[in-house]
Amino acid sequence: MSSQEESASSLNKPTRHFPVPVTSKDVTTPDEETRSLQPPTTREQPQAVHESTPHKPPPTAKVAPLVGGSSSAAIITSQRSTTPHEGTSVVGTPRRKGNKLDVLSSSFSCVSLSPTRTGGGSERSSPVKELLHADRMRNLMSLLTEKSQIIEKQKNTITRLQQDCKKKDSQLRLLTLPQANEGNVGGEANVGLSAPVKLDILSRKLDEAYYELEKAKSESDVMRDKISDKDSHISQLETDADRYKAKIKLLEDKIVKLEGYLGNTPTMEEHYSMKEQVTELHSQNILLSERLREKEDKIMAQIDELRDKETMLREMSINIRDLKQDNSDLRLQCETSDRRLVELHSDISQYKIELMKSKQQITELEEKNRQDLRDMRERHKLRFQEATAKLKEQYKTVTKRNRQLELQLLKNSDVMTALNNELKLSQGTVADLKSSFGDLVKQNQILMEKNYGLQEPPEVGRSGIVSVSPVSDGSDESLQALSQEVSQCVEEVDSLVSLASSIFEGKEPDMSLLLGGGATGNGDHKTDSELDPARKYEQQLTQVQKNRKEIERLREKVTDHFASKVANECHLQ
Known part of the structure; x- marks a missing residue:
């Protein structure tokens, strides 16, 4: 009797109510279709929004409890009723009137990316190439394929869960019907003992199945939200396509008007x-x-x-x-x-x-x-x-x-x-003259050394007689050359003074004097016999050194000044 009481108490226990989500998103109304055609505010992907927003609980749906043990099937009643033209399935998946993928493909097939022909017959590049890019088309197609895949997955899971629920309901009916037919009195002891155990096991399995079903329903709600967002994005693209069509028509009309105007206007030659x-x-x-x-x-x-x-x-x-x-x-x-x-x-x-x-x-x-x-x-x-x-x-x-x-x-x-x-x-000749003047200076130094050698005191021999070295013919020639060089230097100094005076006065200088051609000495100067030759040579050497420095300084100044003057005149001409 204890087993029968336990079975009766288990039958009298209240069953759990598992809500079946029937959302408002399952039913599409004409107002929602018109709202979907409005352009969205942002161009971002809707996936990130769904990941951040918390899951909203579905609207409540009541499950009728088991009454009198006659039937253990759960009768699902929804608070929302669907009209016949909206056509929902058993679990609430909407039966769409038309596939939006076909609508978008038909709408974008109207917009041709090829160049349009105007009334004048000339091919012009359509502005749709600037407005619709290949990346946007790829995003659209990827969104459509993703939406279709999600819908198929949800349909498969819903059908599978429906089949599981039907199986569980049939098992519960089979287990509860014999218990109800036997009544409170009579019956076999083996059946009375095994029925409560089986009922508990089946109730647990049923609870697990309902839990899985509710979990799947929540996932399906999330996926429906994503699908609705994708629908809104698709509607935005449709509105953009319509807007671009209108723009294309306006641009074509403008092109036709401009071509007519250009055809009527005369050419530049006319x-x-x-x-x-x-x-x-x-x-x-x-x-x-x-x-x-x-x-x-x-x-x-x-x-x-x-x-x-x-x-x-x-x-x-x-x-x-x-x-x-x-x-x-x-x-x-x-x-x-x-x-x-x-x-x-x-x-x-x-x-x-x-x-x-x-x-x-x-x-x-x-x-x-x-x-x-x-x-x-x-x-x-x-x-x-x-x-x-x-x-x-x-x-x-x-x-x-x-x-x-x-x-x-x-x-x-x-x-x-x-x-x-x-x-x-002339610059090259000046450089050559400078080099020749350097050679002359070297020769002058050699002659000066020889002159110093001649000015040394005579050597005194062992006998006390001063031995005077005889002057050779070569020394006479060098002395004559030295005197000639001194006279030439003096003449060059005079010529340079005349050149400098003529240039700074603004007169045209003599080219022979400028290049040093007119400063060559003739070598006919007569030596003063009254002066001491050693003293005369010393004076000539000092004069030569001074003249050399003045010659170098004056010639550099004169040549630089004349070269700059000639260059300025050539540039001005």
Whole structure:
């Protein structure tokens, strides 16, 4: 009996309620479809948002408890009801009206990335290449494939969990139905003992299954949130595509308008030709207007004369009327008036003749005016031709003058190059002269050493007689060379002083003096016999040393100054 009581108590225990999530995201309404077409605020991927946001609990759904032990199946009742046109599945997965992948593929197939043809027939690059990049298309396709994979996974898990629930329900029914049929009294002892144990095991398994089911439902909710975000991103891309289509149409219309405008506008050559024609016609119009003014003045004078004649004719007509009245009054005086009438008729005929003559004169004047206009046009053409011929001749003379100037420039450039070459040669000769002057200085030093050797006191021999070494012919020659060198140095100093004075005064220097050609001595200077030769040689040596330093300093200054002056003049020319 204890086993039966335990089984009855287990049957009377309240069963656990496991909510089945039926979210509002499973049902798509037309308002949500219109909201999905609105552009999103950000272009980021929606995955990071779902990872950071906490999981929201699904709406409550009640499970009916087991009543009376007759049936142990859980009856799932949802608080939300779905309409027939929204079409949800058993667990709440929405049955979509249309696949958005097909919608996007159809929308983007309309937008062609190839160059569009405008009304003018010329191919132009579409601005869609700048707006839709390949990276964005790849992101779109990856999002669509990811969405389809997630949907398939969720469908598989939901179907698997549904099958597990059905199996558990069938097992519970099989276990609870025999217990209910037997009642409280009777029954086999073996069945009464094993049924509670099996029921506990099955209840535990059922709890585990419901726990797994709830876990899968929460995961499916997260995945549904991701799918909804992906749907919003896809709707954003659809709106962007529509916007880009409108922009493309506007740009195509603008291109067609611009091509029409460019086709109607004249080219630059036509514009310049029209401008030249307008200027020519304007000048012709000015000349013709001046001549027309002169002719109009003449015509106005003739018109004034004609008006005077018309006034005279009016007066004559008035007189004729008066005469007619007098004739009517003086019919009685026919004899006297007949003569007068004859005279008047003759006058009238004369006036008619004069009128005819005046008309002929007017026609002749008109013909003359026309002929004058023709002559004016011909003269204007001749003057224009003469002016063009003069301009051509002037252009030829100017071109000849330019050619002559170019030839002069070439000649001047040749002269400048020749002067530069001469300056370089002169600089080279100056350097050679400096080197030769250095050689002369060395020779001068050798001669000075020989002179010091000659000035040493004579050696005293053992016998006490001063032995004077005889002066050789070579020493005489060296002394003569020394005297010549001293005289040449003095002449060079004089030439350099004259060069410096002429340059600093602004006069043109002598090139022979500048290069040192005019400073060579002739060697005809006579030595002063009255002076002591040793003393004379010492004075000459000191003078030579001073002259050498002055020569070097002055020649450097003069050459540098003249070279800078020549260079400045060449640069200015």
